[in-house]
Amino acid sequence: MENDVNISTTSFKRCDIVKMVGRVDTYTAPKLQETLDxxxxxxxxxxxxxxxxxxxxxxxxxxxxTETQKKCKKLNxxxxxxxxxxxxxxxxFKLVGMDGYFNIFSDMTAAVGNF
Amino acid sequence: MKTARFPGRFxxxxxxxKFVVSAAKEAGLGSKAIYAVELAVDEAASNIIEHAYxxxxxxxxxxxxxxxxxxxxxxxxxxxxxxxxxxxxxLNTNVPLMERQPGGAGIFxxxxxxxxxxxxxxxxxxxxxxxxxxx
Numbered sequence: 001m002e003n004d005v006n007i008s009t010t011s012f013k014r015c016d017i018v019k020m021v022g023r024v025d026t027y028t029a030p031k032l033q034e035t036l037d038x039x040x041x042x043x044x045x046x047x048x049x050x051x052x053x054x055x056x057x058x059x060x061x062x063x064x065x066t067e068t069q070k071k072c073k074k075l076n077x078x079x080x081x082x083x084x085x086x087x088x089x090x091x092x093f094k095l096v097g098m099d100g101y102f103n104i105f106s107d108m109t110a111a112v113g114n115f
Numbered sequence: 116m117k118t119a120r121f122p123g124r125f126x127x128x129x130x131x132x133k134f135v136v137s138a139a140k141e142a143g144l145g146s147k148a149i150y151a152v153e154l155a156v157d158e159a160a161s162n163i164i165e166h167a168y169x170x171x172x173x174x175x176x177x178x179x180x181x182x183x184x185x186x187x188x189x190x191x192x193x194x195x196x197x198x199x200x201x202x203x204x205x206l207n208t209n210v211p212l213m214e215r216q217p218g219g220a221g222i223f224x225x226x227x228x229x230x231x232x233x234x235x236x237x238x239x240x241x242x243x244x245x246x247x248x249x250x
Contacts, residue, residue: 023132026161027125056132056150058157059220066215073212088150095227096220097208 005031009039014115015046017108021053024061032061036068036080045071045078048111052084062098069101079103083111118179123164123193124171131160131178135189138180142187143250151228152187152248158221159191159244167195167242186230186249197236 005028006021016039020032039047049065051057065080072078081103085093093099105111119134121127135156139149160176168174177192206223226232231247 023129025125025128025132025157026165027128056153056157058154058161059224060161062220063217066212067217070213070215088147092154092224095208095224096206097210098215101212101215 007031007035009035011044012112015048015112016044017048017050017112019050019053023056024054024064025056025058026060029058029060029064033064033067036064040068040071046115047072047078047080048083048105048108048114049080050083050108050111051086051089054089055086057089057092059096062093062096066098066101079114081105081111081114083108116179116181118177120175120177121160122172123168123174123176123195125161125164127176128157128160131176132157134178135180138182138189139187139248142180142182144187144248145250148186148248148250152189152246155225155228155246155248156189156191158224159246162221163191163193163195163242166198167193169196186247189246189248191244191246193242194240195242197242200234 008019010017018035024032036047069080072080083105085104090099103114117138121131132153136149136153139152163176164171174194179190181188200222203219203222206219225246229246230249233245235243
């Protein structure tokens, strides 16, 4: 697995913020999946994905986020929300009919405050 | 016209992206069209590696960019397995979250994002995908 993917997790009492920088594509998406799965395995189901520095997201990224949302929302145990989604990436979500799967916030305070 | 060949590996995707984005900018495309080209090419290249070659390190991808009066033509060529694009079902975009299954979004996005998409397969081996984005 690639070591050059810039991704970090910051834990708060009620949620975790995962931030990724750069591209989410077939090469880097597995690392994002691994990071999100680690939180879920730890019983952390309230997650904010900070996309302020994500400049590209392919269908692989859309699937990682959708699969994570399914795991978080199972048994109503939590939710994955998105913060700072660029307009062109938001368009991709809409094109494939996935924009309705996520609450999207334009600022981090509101995203964290959601929990 | 610019042409480059890339190893059929997923870590080539960012290099392919830089190559086509540069060509799209030189062709005078706007920022929304540039992103559409970047995304469509990424989806196509990923599909070539995953499906045409059946995995990484089994072949290369040639990318040709031709700027014209009306826009940008991108041609991707590979020597992997051909497939029937008509056999790929249309993506159902109206599915509840818990019923959503992965797969099929790549070709759907390519067709939505680009103005013209033509697949061709040579009997002697060699697949070609031509995608056009108007200015």
